[in-house]
Amino acid sequence: MQVVLLLGGGIVAGTLFMRIGLGTVLGYLFAGILMGPMFGLIGEGKEILHIGELGVVFLLFIIGLELKASRLWSMRRQIFGLGLTQVMLTGLALTGIAILFGMNWQAGAVVGFGLALSSTAFGLQLLEEAGETNTRHGQSAFSILLFQDLAVVPLLAAIPFLAPFSEGSGVDFERIALSVGAIVALLVVGKYLLNPLFRIMATSGAREVMLGAALFVVLGSAMLMEAAGFSMAMGAFIAGVLLAESSYRHELEANIEPFRGLLLGLFFIAVGLSLDLSVIKDNWLLILALTPALMIVKAALIYLFSRAFGETHATAVRVSGLLAQSGEFGFVLFTAAAASLIFPRETSSLLIAIVTLSMALTPLATWLGRRIVIEHTEEEELEEDFEGAGSAVLMIGFSRFGQMAAQVLLSSGIDVTIIDSSAERIRNASKFGFRIYFGSGLRKDVLEAAGIRKAKLVAVCTNKRETTDRVVDLIRSEFPNVSLYVRAYDRAHALSLRARGVDFEMRETVESALAFGAATLEAFGIEEELADRIVEDVRRRDQARLKLQEAEGFYAGNDMVTTRVVTPEPLVKPRPSLQAIEKSADENGETSPIDEGPPRKRRRGRPFAGRRRNFDKVQSR
Structure with a gap:
């Protein structure tokens, strides 16, 4: 009966609190308070709390799977710098207040x-x-929690x-040796035995065997660390880090994830069940005063320490x-x-x-922190891993423009390496099979790791004009021999890119606007071939004007822009045929301004060809 109540209460409260925007954590906590201290539906919460702590163990294991040892080492300054500072100085400050x-x-x-x-x-x-585990503040918070x-x-x-009257003095060397030995044993087993064992079990084809193996690894490593005097969560985390390089990492994560979610929810419910309302009733004024004071002091100190270690205000x-x-x-400590x-x-x-109430107020404190810096958005950060990078084309930026350009290249059999600084975009693109890497085109080391020295052509398809200019300047300075094809923001940007010496630039909306205009002409009854040639004439005059602006300045060639109906007007008579217009032009001995030769076949659904370059010449460089 208690199991049904726990599941039902968790489902209802979690769903309700998620819908109103407070998050499932506060919902589970509220469900525990209602079912335990308030209505007495479930008696003892301490045993449930011990079972629920396995949710924290599984959570740390999954986090470890996402962190390779190299990345963990790169976070050492945050873990042993910011984390150590926070624990020591915050602990000393609160000790002084308690005294x-x-x-x-x-x-x-x-x-x-x-x-x-x-x-x-x-x-x-x-x-x-909130999907913020890989953001800058998520990584800083994780570093502090890991050191804690x-x-x-x-x-x-x-x-x-x-303790008073303690006769325990001296150092327990046997205990220390046991702790060190447990860590060494876990590292050795994780490095040399786990992968071969998982390989053997995977060949059996039994899914339940892999599931059992995943649970055995998590719980076994957790219990080993607990026996050595460490926390179970720490043991699971170390096991996860050791398996982060494993080819079975994704299967392990998929097997553990359901248990992690269920048990973590149970943990939060158990916290609510364990709340002693009589203590709150007898000391409610003191608790209401001390809890916010504690949170303000801790928040202020953590803010100062974070700033001291180079973090931004946000x-x-x-x-x-x-x-x-x-x-x-x-x-545990108390x-x-x-x-x-x-x-x-x-x-x-x-x-x-006080601890329980502060935990209950955490979603509110987090919401306040988010509102204070609401104007600031943080980019999620992933690990920069360029294994297998390097191809004929390096594409920087993979927004909607780059996605279409990449499909053209890949459809022709040309290999493309793509880098982008948006973690969400990388995850979405990876689902479709694109070879895409996390990294910034503004960094020389990233460009080299992505294989720019092997590339015959670099396609810069970034969104912002400022970013594009900085990428182009960096590549022109450090890699002058590479061919640069660049997405331009507008006409002025296209001219500035030409001045920078790019091999090709394309304004992002030109071809789609011309295609849109052609479709509009056809809606008015214009023949398809005639509409195609009208658009080609607009394109030709636009390119000629760009060359003139490049030589004489931005305001040159204004007379080449069509701003009113052309005279003589070709659309006075309803639905004139292409043959009739050509016949009239031949009889008068004149050539229509849109008669540029035999009409070419319109390729529907594809942009019109603009300023072209011979790609074979680029490949031969």
């Missing part, structure tokens, strides 16, 4: 460092729901030394709003401290209530 409230330094240290830890489950779930998970181990180890605000709460590891008589159990219950 001011009358606690001794031992109790104050447990309270200060326990409250300094944020909620990994809440923070990562909110980032994932590491910090739990020495904090728990310090509790016996802080990133620092988002990180501080996301991590202003205290986390689930506080429950319970252990109460058991060691560092402070009374009533104090532990009060602290747990």
